[in-house]
Amino acid sequence: MKVLLVNPNRTGTDIYNIPPMHLVCIAQVVNKCGHSSEIFDVPFLRAKRLVDLLADQMVFEESMISEILEKDFDILGIGGIVSGFSFSKKLVTRCKEVNPEVPIIIGGSLGIPNVELWQDRTGIDYLVEADGDLVMEKFLAAYPDNMEKLFDIPGLWCRGEDGRFIPSAPDLPADLDYLDFPDWSLLDNLEEQLDQFTQYINNTLPAELKLAKTDRFLPILMTRGCPFRCTFCYHSSPTFRKHSIDYVIRFLKHVKVKYGITHLATWDDLIITHRKWFAELCDEIAKQDLGLTFYGAGGKPNLMRKDLVDSMKRAGFFRFSFGVESGSQEILDIMKKRATVEDNLEAVRMTARAGIYTMLNMMLGMPGENKSTLKDTSKFLVTLAKDGVINSRRAYFSYATGYPGTELYDWIVDRGFITDSEIYLKNQTGLGGYPFPLSDVTLKEMHRFKNITRLKMDFYYNRAHGYHFKAVVELIKDTAFLIAGELLPRSLRQRILEMLRERS
Numbered sequence: 001m002k003v004l005l006v007n008p009n010r011t012g013t014d015i016y017n018i019p020p021m022h023l024v025c026i027a028q029v030v031n032k033c034g035h036s037s038e039i040f041d042v043p044f045l046r047a048k049r050l051v052d053l054l055a056d057q058m059v060f061e062e063s064m065i066s067e068i069l070e071k072d073f074d075i076l077g078i079g080g081i082v083s084g085f086s087f088s089k090k091l092v093t094r095c096k097e098v099n100p101e102v103p104i105i106i107g108g109s110l111g112i113p114n115v116e117l118w119q120d121r122t123g124i125d126y127l128v129e130a131d132g133d134l135v136m137e138k139f140l141a142a143y144p145d146n147m148e149k150l151f152d153i154p155g156l157w158c159r160g161e162d163g164r165f166i167p168s169a170p171d172l173p174a175d176l177d178y179l180d181f182p183d184w185s186l187l188d189n190l191e192e193q194l195d196q197f198t199q200y201i202n203n204t205l206p207a208e209l210k211l212a213k214t215d216r217f218l219p220i221l222m223t224r225g226c227p228f229r230c231t232f233c234y235h236s237s238p239t240f241r242k243h244s245i246d247y248v249i250r251f252l253k254h255v256k257v258k259y260g261i262t263h264l265a266t267w268d269d270l271i272i273t274h275r276k277w278f279a280e281l282c283d284e285i286a287k288q289d290l291g292l293t294f295y296g297a298g299g300k301p302n303l304m305r306k307d308l309v310d311s312m313k314r315a316g317f318f319r320f321s322f323g324v325e326s327g328s329q330e331i332l333d334i335m336k337k338r339a340t341v342e343d344n345l346e347a348v349r350m351t352a353r354a355g356i357y358t359m360l361n362m363m364l365g366m367p368g369e370n371k372s373t374l375k376d377t378s379k380f381l382v383t384l385a386k387d388g389v390i391n392s393r394r395a396y397f398s399y400a401t402g403y404p405g406t407e408l409y410d411w412i413v414d415r416g417f418i419t420d421s422e423i424y425l426k427n428q429t430g431l432g433g434y435p436f437p438l439s440d441v442t443l444k445e446m447h448r449f450k451n452i453t454r455l456k457m458d459f460y461y462n463r464a465h466g467y468h469f470k471a472v473v474e475l476i477k478d479t480a481f482l483i484a485g486e487l488l489p490r491s492l493r494q495r496i497l498e499m500l501r502e503r504s
């Protein structure tokens with residue numbers, strides 16, 4: 001049998017792409033079971049065909065769907081992020097029209113959190129919860145000869161006689177070493193994928209840390225899942241699980257030799273969950289002197305300790321980001337972050353002072369946000385700027401958004417804001433909208449807060465580093481820009497920006 005695996009187009013205008021690790025994992029299981037697989041990566045093609053896309057996004061999506069449906073396949077698998085729903089729905093609807101016999105199976109955070117939409121508005125056949133690697137192997141053993149056995153596969157949600165999906169609790173092996181090393185050679189465009197990924201990473205780094213053309217970056221998972229339940233977050237894997245240290249070391253050696261990899265991005269939900277294991281792993285990486293460096297994401301600051309930070313630095317972590325979210329204890333509690341403002345401050349200082357480029361993800365506009373909680377957030381960031389550890393480039397602000405599968409999403413639904421979840425999803429790009437008044441603060445006020453806080457951060461950061469003159473000049477320049485931005489009409493602002501761009 002041939003299994004076609006599609007990474008769907010995401011809503012929004014961002015055009016970056018990340019090598020589709022989720023589909024590589026599934027493709028290699030398919031091949032291991034003696035079948036054949038093909039990965040069709042729409043975000044990759046979108047990033048590549050930027051020019052066409054600017055011309056017309058709808059036309060691009062239509063052409064992708066036609067290309068996909070022209071292929072020969074016996075099973076269609078789709079997996080990705082929740083913002084891929086809209087494209088995926090169009091694809092599965094067309095696929096069922098053309099070839100109703102082909103079973104369609106959906107995995108990742110695109111699947112289970114949207115179960116009702118899939119169930120009531122599409123003809124898809126199966127949903128997969130958690131480790132798709134395990135489910136796919138069992139699925140291929142039973143399909144199509146022993147269809148009744150499909151109902152017994154942990155993590156495979158099948159439709160019952162009434163057409164409703166029947167939940168099936170997944171197997172969650174605590175030891176992840178059951179997984180084979182991801183076989184990246186299954187991507188026939190691997191070189192271009194690696195280039196796109198390096199570009200994406202470079203966009204998030206300051207000039208002094210930017211990667212060279214010869215550097216080769218890959219994403220890696222050393223763990224899966226997260227034990228915390230923050231109200232805005234969803235995890236495909238509901239428990240924290242990890243690989244053995246020996247497995248990770250062997251894998252690092254393998255990617256270095258096989259693909260010439262020089263850097264890895266740790267994409268784990270919360271890699272520092274098990275501190276002792278992670279510190280030992282970092283020490284072993286340092287001991288092996290592999291010459292690799294690491295770009296880490298998604299840390300929970302209050303889990304950090306000085307010895308762990310030192311181990312990470314020795315292992316080669318050059319960048320690490322934290323989900324700080326807010327400088328207000330009230331908001332941290334509402335989010336169920338299980339963290340204190342003081343611990344967060346300390347962890348960020350410690351990590352930045354160890355020489356690791358530290359990024360903070362901040363989220364504005366959670367339910368409960370008001371002028372006073374925003375003031376606390378400003379104080380938090382300005383304190384770090386005064387310490388000389390964080391400037392405005394290192395704080396990434398986003399606005400609270402409820403994604404299906406989260407407590408925040410249910411909160412929004414309960415308030416009656418979402419009348420049609422499909423339309424809601426279509427409009428969630430993850431890029432800065434704030435469609436509902438989740439808090440007392442308006443989007444405009446938050447935007448202004450963000451700009452003023454950035455300005456203050458840079459002023460104090462420059463001063464902390466002894467650049468008194470620069471601090472004042474930049475403050476005057478940035479304030480003038482801000483005021484001009486507020487006073488001038490949008491079209492004129494745009495024109496001035498274009499002129500400045502042309503000149504430079």
Ligand code: B12
Pocket residue numbers: 005010011012013014016017018020021022023025026076077078079080081082083084105106107108109110113128130131132133135136221232233234235236237267268269398401403404405429430431
């Ligand atoms: C890389 C990544 C991205 C990439 C894209 C990833 C993609 N797949 O398309 C980029 C950088 C673009 C991205 C963007 C965003 N992301 Co993101 N991202 C991740 C991250 C860090 C890793 C994903 C990954 O590769 N995991 C590794 C693979 C192996 O695991 P997996 O995807 O779960 O796949 C397994 C199973 O789910 C299943 N499976 C998956 N697909 C399929 C398909 C089939 C057929 C089968 C059988 C099984 C199967 O089997 C796989 C192997 O076991 C996750 C966090 C995480 N650690 O998972 C967040 C995560 C997926 N992102 C998230 C969010 C919120 C976002 C943003 C919306 C953030 C924002 N506000 O801007 C944006 C979206 C922007 C947009 N325009 O759409 C959420 C998802 C929320 C949700 N309900 O979908 C996550 C879970 C983080 C979190 N905890 O909140 N993200």
